[in-house]
Amino acid sequence: MSEPTRSTRLRPSGRRAIGAAVVNLIVIAALVAIPLFFEPFRVTQFTQILVVALAVMGLNLLTGFTGQISVGHSAFFGFGAYSVGVIMANTDAPMPVALAAGTAIGALAGAVIGLPSLRIKDTSLAIVTLVFGASFPALVNMFTGLTGGTQGLRVERISPAEDFPFAADQTRYYVVLCAVLVVAACVLLLDRSRTGRELRALGDNEIAAVTFGVNAPRLRIGVFTASAAITALAGGLFAVTNGFISSGTSFVTILGSIEFLTALVIGGRAILIGPLLGAAIAQLLPAQLGQESPELAHLVYGVVLIVILLLAPGGLTGLRPSTWFRSRGPELPPLPTTAPPTKGSTA
Amino acid sequence: MLIMQLLVDGVGKGAIYAALALAIVVCHRSTGLINFAQGEFATLSAMLTAVLTASGIPVWFSLGIAVVVSFIGGALIQFVVVRPTLKRPHLVQIMITIGLYICANAVGQIVFGPTPRPLDPLFPAGGFSLVGIRISWDLVGVVLLQALVITALTLFFSRTKAGLGFRAVATAPAASRVVGIRVERMHMVGWGIAAALGAVAGVSLTNLGVYVEPSMMTPVLVFSLAAVTIGGFDSAIGAIVGGVVMGVVETFATSLIPGLSGDAGMLVSLVVIVAILLVRPQGIFGRERVARV
Amino acid sequence: MTTTRDSAPTLLEVNDLHARYGDARVLHGVSLRVAEGEVVVLLGANGAGKSTLLKALSGLVDRSGGVTFDGADISGEPSARIVRRGLVLVPEGRGTFADLTVEENLRLGAYPTAATRSEVAASSDEIMTMFPILGERSTQRAGLLSGGEQQMLAIGRALMARPRMLLLDEPSLGLAPAVTKSVFETLRTLHEERGLSLLIVEQNAELSLGIADYAYVIEAGLIRVDGPARSIRDNEGLRRAYLGY
Numbered sequence A: 001m002s003e004p005t006r007s008t009r010l011r012p013s014g015r016r017a018i019g020a021a022v023v024n025l026i027v028i029a030a031l032v033a034i035p036l037f038f039e040p041f042r043v044t045q046f047t048q049i050l051v052v053a054l055a056v057m058g059l060n061l062l063t064g065f066t067g068q069i070s071v072g073h074s075a076f077f078g079f080g081a082y083s084v085g086v087i088m089a090n091t092d093a094p095m096p097v098a099l100a101a102g103t104a105i106g107a108l109a110g111a112v113i114g115l116p117s118l119r120i121k122d123t124s125l126a127i128v129t130l131v132f133g134a135s136f137p138a139l140v141n142m143f144t145g146l147t148g149g150t151q152g153l154r155v156e157r158i159s160p161a162e163d164f165p166f167a168a169d170q171t172r173y174y175v176v177l178c179a180v181l182v183v184a185a186c187v188l189l190l191d192r193s194r195t196g197r198e199l200r201a202l203g204d205n206e207i208a209a210v211t212f213g214v215n216a217p218r219l220r221i222g223v224f225t226a227s228a229a230i231t232a233l234a235g236g237l238f239a240v241t242n243g244f245i246s247s248g249t250s251f252v253t254i255l256g257s258i259e260f261l262t263a264l265v266i267g268g269r270a271i272l273i274g275p276l277l278g279a280a281i282a283q284l285l286p287a288q289l290g291q292e293s294p295e296l297a298h299l300v301y302g303v304v305l306i307v308i309l310l311l312a313p314g315g316l317t318g319l320r321p322s323t324w325f326r327s328r329g330p331e332l333p334p335l336p337t338t339a340p341p342t343k344g345s346t347a
Numbered sequence B: 001m002l003i004m005q006l007l008v009d010g011v012g013k014g015a016i017y018a019a020l021a022l023a024i025v026v027c028h029r030s031t032g033l034i035n036f037a038q039g040e041f042a043t044l045s046a047m048l049t050a051v052l053t054a055s056g057i058p059v060w061f062s063l064g065i066a067v068v069v070s071f072i073g074g075a076l077i078q079f080v081v082v083r084p085t086l087k088r089p090h091l092v093q094i095m096i097t098i099g100l101y102i103c104a105n106a107v108g109q110i111v112f113g114p115t116p117r118p119l120d121p122l123f124p125a126g127g128f129s130l131v132g133i134r135i136s137w138d139l140v141g142v143v144l145l146q147a148l149v150i151t152a153l154t155l156f157f158s159r160t161k162a163g164l165g166f167r168a169v170a171t172a173p174a175a176s177r178v179v180g181i182r183v184e185r186m187h188m189v190g191w192g193i194a195a196a197l198g199a200v201a202g203v204s205l206t207n208l209g210v211y212v213e214p215s216m217m218t219p220v221l222v223f224s225l226a227a228v229t230i231g232g233f234d235s236a237i238g239a240i241v242g243g244v245v246m247g248v249v250e251t252f253a254t255s256l257i258p259g260l261s262g263d264a265g266m267l268v269s270l271v272v273i274v275a276i277l278l279v280r281p282q283g284i285f286g287r288e289r290v291a292r293v
Numbered sequence C: 001m002t003t004t005r006d007s008a009p010t011l012l013e014v015n016d017l018h019a020r021y022g023d024a025r026v027l028h029g030v031s032l033r034v035a036e037g038e039v040v041v042l043l044g045a046n047g048a049g050k051s052t053l054l055k056a057l058s059g060l061v062d063r064s065g066g067v068t069f070d071g072a073d074i075s076g077e078p079s080a081r082i083v084r085r086g087l088v089l090v091p092e093g094r095g096t097f098a099d100l101t102v103e104e105n106l107r108l109g110a111y112p113t114a115a116t117r118s119e120v121a122a123s124s125d126e127i128m129t130m131f132p133i134l135g136e137r138s139t140q141r142a143g144l145l146s147g148g149e150q151q152m153l154a155i156g157r158a159l160m161a162r163p164r165m166l167l168l169d170e171p172s173l174g175l176a177p178a179v180t181k182s183v184f185e186t187l188r189t190l191h192e193e194r195g196l197s198l199l200i201v202e203q204n205a206e207l208s209l210g211i212a213d214y215a216y217v218i219e220a221g222l223i224r225v226d227g228p229a230r231s232i233r234d235n236e237g238l239r240r241a242y243l244g245y
Ligand SMILES: Nc1ncnc2c1ncn2[C@@H]1O[C@H](COP(=O)(O)OP(=O)(O)O)[C@@H](O)[C@H]1O
Pocket: A335, A336, A337, C021, C024, C026, C044, C045, C046, C047, C048, C049, C050, C051, C052, C053
């Protein structure tokens, strides 16, 4: 079974490219149309899906391009959400300024965590980010005066002007959708650029990439920063669309990180549709099942994640009907390669 | 005197961190994988112990049953879910353990419910005072129990044939196949042992005043991960030392640094982990490894 | 040496063996035979499939075709069972357990067998007497041994399974000429004193043909030439074409 590698994805050629473009356009059209056909409750739910999708797009930048895992993106989400919330509660700054500041603070946090990621990779990075993510609620609780701690913080929500053609829920939805589309476009451009190629090279084989002149430290910090910034923006948008955040809000706890990762895996790496699909499943599945029991929903969620990892490693958007019917041949036993020469290996 | 008291308390906590860290290390040695679900597995084991005890079985006996069941469960999970991914990218494997985390947590919520329940103590109540430092029997018992487990494990690895095979597989899987060791079976055994160790860790935790409930091991997992990072992913000694260090550091930090309390102790572990990884990425007791291809 | 190849009972018989790594097919129908007590050498260029053939015989790669050892069909058996039957591989590049001690390495050689603890200890003592250097270094980690010592250790480890036949993959690889000679001396002794059958893969054709009874030449996954070792050594055209000296 061949693993879809980072260097072959996302670059469909010829007919496939046109197909992908058509699918993307249809999806965008559907996204634009959604608020016109659903009741406010649903639109609010879809808004939340878009927020999660945006957070996942941020994570995708890191994981999809460089193959590194972060279990701490809930903290970046939290930095964005709390920056916006605290700024708006304590200053007269208009909302766009608060959002920009929240994104910038998230980027800064990303750069700080990205700095050790120059040397800390793979499992170690997963651990560092996990601890970072797990500590975030504690951090919030340490500054209860500012953040409201477990009691939470009310944030002024986006509300349209009197004569605006859309209702409040629709307006919020479109604001988030704009952010999602702009970010998706940026990521797409990045993917097509020289920097994008360098990033993927770095993810595939750092030593080879560096040999070909890729500036690994700059790229690593850069991608971590950008990834954190996008997720922080999602957090900020969550604050101004949801109107309330607390240290118990699941998106800012480790559960948030897990949800983002799960959505990423379920959706696959397609730049726009992957995170959307993953976020939709991650949000709707528990909500649907959750009427019975939220725990059952989580179980299903975990099982779905594992099954997708086992059966469809490229995520749902990585499934292509053409591969379903191709015979794969039997799985072979692990290759017994003889041990490398032992010279010096025990020093 | 306060310092000594904190030290004693820290060592008690550290023993638990060391126990789970040891489980993580055994798992990593067998399959090269940090099992992020190790803490949740331990929670399930503690829940099983609580359920058995509630049905009238003595607590030590319940713990024994839970250890056996955990061993079987861990081995089965490795066989069904982890084994098929061993040749896949590391990212996929890590995500599998995160999937297991979600599942194990949900199973705990569903079967056991969210209400915290106390577990019968393993050790007698009370304690004694030593030059002004209060030491409870619980704490002594927990530390002794971990010491016993660690000794047994060390003897298993160093003195038995299976233990030798396990070490062979951990360091040289290809050569192990050549001499005819069933590497896949060793992987299963490794996961089984790890889950059994986790059971002891989880039940021990309840003896330090923690109730059995679905998220009881989350902070322990964080500190244990810090411990293995400090000690090196493959070093049993490192796990023990790292665990005790984290227990002591956490206890000191939360008691002495104003404003830092409860879960905020995790921030300390973040600082410690990052510092260690930057200075010595393979951990203090870890050996520099040739990159896995 | 012997002219009894055809009359001696067959120990290993390989019939139309195929092997592959994933989609890459490496052996395309190899057939060969090793008689009881015989030394056979397998020659071939880099990448011809020699190591793959030995791994296929030991059950370490995906394979299909007929392999009979000592009358039993082992073509589908797992490596542990094949070791127990007495067909043991000494892998390319030694494949010792660098992090374990010399003594532990030896013990692992008997891992899949049913030998008791004291039997294992006895075998291990015997091997340390045979290779005194291993005895001297028994508590050292194998990774600290020199190349030649590691080769001895790899052979000693294989002997721990009380084999009837050894498969040796380039035992001279990376060794100084003098050390190579002593390795081959050891192999000759094992063959002569214990009646072990040997299937040796070698790049060093001259030396290996010297101790072999029979030779096969493999090229691109197929046996191209076979014949008594002496006749191959003496046939200049063959040597030029396949062995390059
Ligand atoms: N682990 C492996 N995975 C894929 N291909 C392999 C592997 N090992 C060897 N090969 C390929 O199989 C062929 C034969 O290799 P090998 O048996 O090692 O040759 P030899 O030992 O004769 O030098 C070579 O083309 C090699 O590239």
